[in-house]
Amino acid sequence: MPAALRVLAPESDGVPSATPILGLPLARRVALAAQRAGFSEILFEEAPGLAGALAGTAARIVPALAGCDRTGASSAGGPLQTEARPAAPARELVLPSGAIPRIDWLRRRRERPDVEEAPGAGAGLFRLRTARDVGPAERWLLQGLIKDTEGFFSRHFERRVSLAITKRLVRTPVTPNAMTAISVAVGLIAASFFLSISLAWQFAGALLFLLHSILDGCDGELARLKFTESRLGGVLDFWGDNVVHSAVFGCMAIGWCRSAGDLRPLVAGAAAIVGTLGSAAYVYRHAMAPVREGPQFTSVTAGAPTRLSRLADALARRDFIYLVILLSAFGRAHWFLALAAVGAPLFFFFLVAIEVYGRRLGRSLS
Numbered sequence: 001m002p003a004a005l006r007v008l009a010p011e012s013d014g015v016p017s018a019t020p021i022l023g024l025p026l027a028r029r030v031a032l033a034a035q036r037a038g039f040s041e042i043l044f045e046e047a048p049g050l051a052g053a054l055a056g057t058a059a060r061i062v063p064a065l066a067g068c069d070r071t072g073a074s075s076a077g078g079p080l081q082t083e084a085r086p087a088a089p090a091r092e093l094v095l096p097s098g099a100i101p102r103i104d105w106l107r108r109r110r111e112r113p114d115v116e117e118a119p120g121a122g123a124g125l126f127r128l129r130t131a132r133d134v135g136p137a138e139r140w141l142l143q144g145l146i147k148d149t150e151g152f153f154s155r156h157f158e159r160r161v162s163l164a165i166t167k168r169l170v171r172t173p174v175t176p177n178a179m180t181a182i183s184v185a186v187g188l189i190a191a192s193f194f195l196s197i198s199l200a201w202q203f204a205g206a207l208l209f210l211l212h213s214i215l216d217g218c219d220g221e222l223a224r225l226k227f228t229e230s231r232l233g234g235v236l237d238f239w240g241d242n243v244v245h246s247a248v249f250g251c252m253a254i255g256w257c258r259s260a261g262d263l264r265p266l267v268a269g270a271a272a273i274v275g276t277l278g279s280a281a282y283v284y285r286h287a288m289a290p291v292r293e294g295p296q297f298t299s300v301t302a303g304a305p306t307r308l309s310r311l312a313d314a315l316a317r318r319d320f321i322y323l324v325i326l327l328s329a330f331g332r333a334h335w336f337l338a339l340a341a342v343g344a345p346l347f348f349f350f351l352v353a354i355e356v357y358g359r360r361l362g363r364s365l366s
Helices: 026-037 103-111 131-143 152-169 176-195 199-226 231-260 264-288 307-316 320-328 333-365
Strands: 004-007 041-045 060-062 078-080 092-095 099-101 125-127
Touching (some): 026 041, 026 099, 026 103, 092 103, 099 131, 125 131, 131 152, 307 333, 320 333
Parallel strands (some): 041 060
Antiparallel strands (some): 078 125
16 A cells, blocks of 8 residues: 655646645645655655645655656546656655645555556546646535435535535635525524415525525635534534524514414424424434544444435435525425424434344344
8 A cells, every 4th residue: 555645746738736726736736635645755856835734734855766667647637637757755655746636535545556547537636737727626515515306406506515615715714614504594594484374474484594505615615625624613503503403493483483373383382392303313313423533423323324314314414495595485384394293203213223223134134
């Protein structure tokens, strides 16, 4: 396994190591990705401005390696699947100058260096040849933030908007945790609009609820682009979402109760809130708390993916927001509360059933 990563010195007409790429110098972005991928040693061949670009990273600057083949990459900017072939020690993985790797690609190359990836499959490396390649490289990095598990509306609408926002925020001092706080604040404001049964107020609240969901994607995007993911950030993001959802259900219940002159809607609101927070507590304890490395939240269930766990993940997606918007457009947001009063507790029991089934299956196979 390669223990070290070597980045070749830029060619005379190549892209400088200090070129900003989504808020970080090119060399710094590569070094931080290599650290996350588990490389024990990260080496950059000497280049102007390199020391400043690598400040605060574990990378070291070394003299250029004599006799190294620097032509192992495509002649044009764009995604690559192969690295340069150097006359370097066998335990080094060598990247051509101007290359931006994705963390998962680096990790695969570190763990299984002899396995070649088919051209066009995965696009784990992007090579910048000239300054004109900076824009395409940034778009490539942003596209890599879209998760395969996202719902239809999240992938095709919300993520497009959140990425456009993140692209501008990543060059500012705004932190991921600050974006979480802004997202939660917008969500709580949205919840207050459902205290009214007015069509205009409910629809405005539903649109703000959607804005909350869009902004909620920005905190994770900023964290991954800036390499500032943290356990605290994951916890704040997870519980912030569930607090907002509970506030929306509570305000819907109060608004429905006031308009109907009946206390029974409060029971529906309580059922939706208890189901939501119960499921959140269950997911946090069983799927999030045990995680020590990598993304803290990837699934609502722990263990290997199964058909039941994939179904649970699909049910947990936030595409339900669009149903809230549709019903609010007719002043019927409380209809969604009626569905949530049944669906939220059932989802909690479904999670428990998956856990029990998994344990029984494990015992039967042992």
